[in-house]
Amino acid sequence: MVAQVIIRSARPHQNxxxxxxxxxxxxxxxxxxxxxxxxxxxxxxxxRTTTANLAAQxxxxxxxxxxxxxxxxxxxxxxxxxxxxxxxxxxTYTVIFDRPxxxxxxxQNCQSYPPPDFDLPHSVGHIA
Numbered sequence: 001m002v003a004q005v006i007i008r009s010a011r012p013h014q015n016x017x018x019x020x021x022x023x024x025x026x027x028x029x030x031x032x033x034x035x036x037x038x039x040x041x042x043x044x045x046x047x048r049t050t051t052a053n054l055a056a057q058x059x060x061x062x063x064x065x066x067x068x069x070x071x072x073x074x075x076x077x078x079x080x081x082x083x084x085x086x087x088x089x090x091x092t093y094t095v096i097f098d099r100p101x102x103x104x105x106x107x108q109n110c111q112s113y114p115p116p117d118f119d120l121p122h123s124v125g126h127i128a
Contacts, residue, residue: 019041028075036068076103
C-alpha cells in the first residue's frame with residue numbers, strides 16, 4: 001500500500017494555540033481526550049465553564065464530556081483542587097496541564113498568574 005502524502009494549508013499568524021507535539025502524539029489518550037485537552041489548553045487563565053457548557057460546544061453529551069475529563073484526570077493532564085473561602089463556600093478549580101503529571105504525587109511548581117481569588121462568592125474555574 002502506498003502512503004498518502006498530506007499537504008498542509010498555510011499556518012496561521014494570529015488566533016492560534018501552541019501545544020506540545022507530545023500531547024498530540026500521546027497514544028494512551030483517545031482522540032476524543034486529545035481534542036478536549038487541546039480545546040481546554042486554548043482557553044485563557046481563570047476561564048470559567050461547566051460540563052454542560054463544554055458539551056454544548058460539540059456533538060457529544062455531558063456524559064461523554066465527564067468520561068473524557070476522567071480519562072484526562074487519570075492520565076495526569078487534569079487536577080482538581082477544592083478550596084473553601086472565608087464564608088465556608090467551596091469551589092473546585094481544575095488545573096489543566098500540557099504534559100502529564102504523576103497522578104500519585106502532589107503537583108510541584110503549579111503557579112497561576114494572577115492567583116485565583118478563593119473568596120469569590122461563586123464557583124470559578126469549575127468544571128462540574
